[in-house]
Amino acid sequence: xxxxxxxxxxxxxxxxxxxxxxxxxxxxxxxxxxxxxxxxxxxxxxxxxxxxxxxxxxxxxxxxxxxxxxxxxxxxxxxxxxxxxxxxxxxxxxxxxxxxxxxxxxxxxxxxxxxxxxxxxxxxxxxxxxxxxxxxxxxxxxxxxxxxxxxxxxxxxxxxxxxxxxxxxxxxxxxxxxxxxxxxxxxxxxxxxxxxxxxxxxxxxxxxxxxxxxxxxxxxxxxxxxxxxxxxxxxxxxxxxxxxxxxxxxxxxxxxxxxxxxxxxxxxxxxxxxxxxxxxxxxxxxxxxxxxxxxxxxxxxxxxxxxxxxxxxxxxxxxxxxxxxxxxxxxxxxxxxxxxxxxxxxxxxxxxxxxxxxxxxxxxxxxxxxxxxxxxxxxxxxxxxxxxxxxxxxxxxxxxxxxxxxxxxxxxxxxxxxxxxxxxxxxxxxxxxxxxxxxxxxxxxxxxxxxxxxxxxxxxxxxxxxxxxxxxxxxxxxxxxxxxxxxxxxxxxxxxxxxxxxxxxxxxxxxxxxxxxxxxxxxxxxxxxxxxxxxxxxxxxxxxxxxxxxxxxxxxxxxxxxxxxxxxxxxxxxxxxxxxxxxxxxxxxxxxxxxxxxxxxxxxxxxxxxxxxxxx
Amino acid sequence: xxxxxxxxxxxxxxxxxxxxxxxxxxxxxxxxxxxxxxxxxxxxxxxxxxxxxxxxxxxxxxxxxxxxxxxxxxxxxxx
Numbered sequence: 001x002x003x004x005x006x007x008x009x010x011x012x013x014x015x016x017x018x019x020x021x022x023x024x025x026x027x028x029x030x031x032x033x034x035x036x037x038x039x040x041x042x043x044x045x046x047x048x049x050x051x052x053x054x055x056x057x058x059x060x061x062x063x064x065x066x067x068x069x070x071x072x073x074x075x076x077x078x079x080x081x082x083x084x085x086x087x088x089x090x091x092x093x094x095x096x097x098x099x100x101x102x103x104x105x106x107x108x109x110x111x112x113x114x115x116x117x118x119x120x121x122x123x124x125x126x127x128x129x130x131x132x133x134x135x136x137x138x139x140x141x142x143x144x145x146x147x148x149x150x151x152x153x154x155x156x157x158x159x160x161x162x163x164x165x166x167x168x169x170x171x172x173x174x175x176x177x178x179x180x181x182x183x184x185x186x187x188x189x190x191x192x193x194x195x196x197x198x199x200x201x202x203x204x205x206x207x208x209x210x211x212x213x214x215x216x217x218x219x220x221x222x223x224x225x226x227x228x229x230x231x232x233x234x235x236x237x238x239x240x241x242x243x244x245x246x247x248x249x250x251x252x253x254x255x256x257x258x259x260x261x262x263x264x265x266x267x268x269x270x271x272x273x274x275x276x277x278x279x280x281x282x283x284x285x286x287x288x289x290x291x292x293x294x295x296x297x298x299x300x301x302x303x304x305x306x307x308x309x310x311x312x313x314x315x316x317x318x319x320x321x322x323x324x325x326x327x328x329x330x331x332x333x334x335x336x337x338x339x340x341x342x343x344x345x346x347x348x349x350x351x352x353x354x355x356x357x358x359x360x361x362x363x364x365x366x367x368x369x370x371x372x373x374x375x376x377x378x379x380x381x382x383x384x385x386x387x388x389x390x391x392x393x394x395x396x397x398x399x400x401x402x403x404x405x406x407x408x409x410x411x412x413x414x415x416x417x418x419x420x421x422x423x424x425x426x427x428x429x430x431x432x433x434x435x436x437x438x439x440x441x442x443x444x445x446x447x448x449x450x451x452x453x454x455x456x457x458x459x460x461x462x463x464x465x466x467x468x469x470x471x472x473x474x475x476x477x478x479x480x481x482x483x484x485x486x487x488x489x490x491x492x493x494x495x496x497x498x499x500x501x502x503x504x505x506x507x508x509x510x511x512x513x514x515x516x517x518x519x520x521x522x523x524x525x526x527x528x529x530x531x532x533x534x535x536x537x538x539x540x541x542x543x544x545x546x547x548x549x550x551x552x553x554x555x556x557x558x559x560x561x562x563x564x565x566x567x568x569x570x571x572x573x574x575x576x577x578x579x580x581x582x583x584x585x586x587x588x589x590x591x592x593x594x595x596x597x598x599x600x601x602x603x604x605x606x607x608x609x610x611x612x613x614x615x616x
Numbered sequence: 617x618x619x620x621x622x623x624x625x626x627x628x629x630x631x632x633x634x635x636x637x638x639x640x641x642x643x644x645x646x647x648x649x650x651x652x653x654x655x656x657x658x659x660x661x662x663x664x665x666x667x668x669x670x671x672x673x674x675x676x677x678x679x680x681x682x683x684x685x686x687x688x689x690x691x692x693x694x695x
Contacts, residue, residue, distance in 0.1 A: 053684065065637065101628060101630045104628065115659075276658060
C-alpha cells in the first residue's frame with residue numbers, strides 16, 4: 001500500500017491539482033460552499049498521503065524531515081477547518097518536489113554523460129576460439145578481447161595485434177585520435193575510430209583509469225567542505241527546532257494558524273540543497289572539459305589562490321627539445337642537410353631525434369666508418385666526404401676554422417639557452433643548429449588570463465641552470481624564476497611562501513614533483529591521465545593542455561561564488577518570510593509554501609548556470 | 617565474518633533528508649558495518665560493507681525499498 005502510493009506521487013499531484021481547480025470552479029460557478037469544502041478536503045487527504053508516509057518512515061529512523069513539518073502543518077490546517085490552505089500547501093509541496101527532481105536531473109547531466117560513456121559489453125575470446133559478446137563485468141584480467149571499428153575499448157590493456165586510431169578524449173581530453181599498434185596501451189572508455197584491435201585485459205571495471213575517474217568525480221561532487229558540514233549539522237537540529245518554535249508560538253499566542261504558518265515557512269529546503277547543487281554543476285562542467293577537481297573543499301581553496309608556482313619542463317615547455325634556429329654557411333644547404341640527416345638517423349641521442357624530426361625525409365646517403373666521440377658528437381664518412389656532427393669542442397678537434405659571423409651566431413644561440421649542433425663537411429662548417437625545449441604555444445596568453453583572474457605572483461622553479469630559467473621567465477613575463485632547484489628545494493620554497501601567508505598552487509607534470517604537489521594548498525597535475533597524477537594532486541588537467549588552467553581557476557571562482565549566492569538566497573528567503581509573518585499580514589501558508597518551493601528552484605537554476613560556464 | 621562491499625544504485629535522490637533516512641535505516645540493519653555506510657547524494661548511490669553470513673544484499677535493498685526509494689541495481693564485490 002505504501003509503495004503503491006509513493007510510486008504514484010506524480011498521479012497524486014495531478015489529481016490534487018484537478019480537485020483544487022474543480023473546487024474553485026464550483027465555488028465561482030455555483031457558489032456552493034459545501035462542494036467547495038468537500039473537494040478541498042479530498043484534495044488535502046489525497047495529497048498529504050505520500051507526504052505523511054515519508055514523514056512516518058523518517059520518524060521511524062529518528063529523522064525529523066521536512067515531510068514531518070508539512071504533515072503536521074496540513075493536519076493542523078484541517079483541524080482549524082482551513083481546507084483551502086491545506087489543499088494548496090500539499091499540492092505545492094508535491095509539485096515542487098516534482099520540479100526539483102526534473103531540474104536536479106539537468107544539473108547532474110554532466111556526470112551522467114560521463115558514466116554513460118562507460119563501456120557495457122566486450123567481445124571476448126572463448127575456449128572454442130570464437131569471439132563472443134559478453135557483459136563487461138564478465139571480463140577478467142588476462143582475457144583476450146576484440147575491439148572493432150566504432151566500438152568502445154572495454155578495459156585497460158595492451159594491444160596484441162592489429163592497428164587502429166583511438167579517440168582518447170574521455171581520458172586525456174585530446175580530440176585527435178592516437179595511433180595504436182601491437183604493444184601500445186589502451187584505456188577503457190576510449191573509442192576505436194578505425195581499424196581492429198585485439199587486446200589483452202590488464203585492469204577491469206573500477207580499477208581502470210576511466211573507472212577511477214568516474215569514482216573520483218562522483219565522490220568529489222558529494223565531498224563536503226567545512227561550510228557544508230556545518231549546514232548539515234545545522235539542518236539536523238534546525239527542523240526539530242522549527243517544530244518546537246511553532247509549538248511555543250501556539251502556546252503563547254493561542255493562534256494555531258500562525259503556528260502552522262511558521263511550520264511551513266521553516267522548511268530548510270533551499271539551504272540544504274543549494275550548496276550540493278553548485279558543487280555538482282561546477283565539478284561536472286570541469287569533468288566535461290578535462291578538469292578534475294577533487295571536491296568542494298578543493299574548489300573553495302582553489303578559488304582563493306594568489307600565488308602559482310610552475311615547474312618548467314613539461315609544464316610551461318613541451319618537454320621535448322626542438323630545433324629552434326638554423327644557420328647555413330654554404331651555397332648548397334640541401335646537400336649538407338642530406339649528410340646531416342643520414343648521420344643522425346643512426347643515432348638515438350635526443351638531439352639527433354629532434355634534428356631528424358625537424359629536417360623530415362631526405363635523400364639517404366651511404367654512411368661508413370661511424371665514430372662516436374663521447375660528449376662531443378659523431379664523425380663519419382658520407383658519400384666519400386668526412387662529415388662531423390657535434391658541439392664546438394668537436395669542431396675544434398676537427399680543426400674546423402670559424403669566422404667572425406660564425407662565432408657571433410654561436411655566441412647568440414648559446415645565450416638563448418640552446419644546445420648547439422654544428423655540421424662540418426670536409427673540414428668546413430656548413431650548418432649550425434640551436435635546439436631547445438620550447439615554450440608551449442599560448443602559454444604567455446594563458447598566464448595573462450591567470451593574472452586577470454587575480455593571481456598575483458607567477459613563479460617558475462626548475463632544475464635547469466639559472467640562465468635558461470631567467471630567459472624563460474623574461475619570455476613569459478613571470479614574477480620570479482629560480483633555477484638549480486632539486487625537488488626538495490622546490491617544496492621548501494613552497495613552504496616558505498605559505499609561511500608568508502600566501503595560498504599557493506603548484507603546477508607540475510605529476511611524476512617527479514609529488515612532494516610539491518602534496519605540500520601546496522592546491523596541487524595541479526598536468527598529466528595524461530596517469531595514476532600518479534590522479535592520486536597525488538587536488539586538480540588534474542587531463543590532457544596536458546595549458547589553456548585549461550585559466551578555465552579551471554575561473555570555474556573554481558565561479559563555483560565558490562555560486563555557493564555563496566545560493567546560501568544568501570536560502571537564508572534571505574527565510575528571513576523575509578519570517579519578517580512578513582510577524583510584521584505584516586501578507587504571508588499565509590500557501591504563499592509561504594509557494595515562496596519556499598520557488599527558492600528551491602531558484603538555487604537549482606542558479607547552480608545550473610555553472611554548466612554553461614566558459615572561459616573566454 | 618566474511619565482509620563484502622555493496623554498491624547500490626538508487627533512483628535519483630532529490631532531498632538531502634532522503635540521505636539521512638537511507639543511511640540511518642541501513643545502519644540499523646544487523647550485519648552492516650555502520651562506519652562504512654556512505655550515501656552519495658549526487659550520484660544517488662549507497663556504498664557499504666556488510667557481513668554476508670548475517671545479511672544479504674537483497675535484504676539491504678529491501679530495507680531501502682521499504683522506505684519508498686527504488687533500487688535500480690546492486691553490485692557486490694569482495695572488500
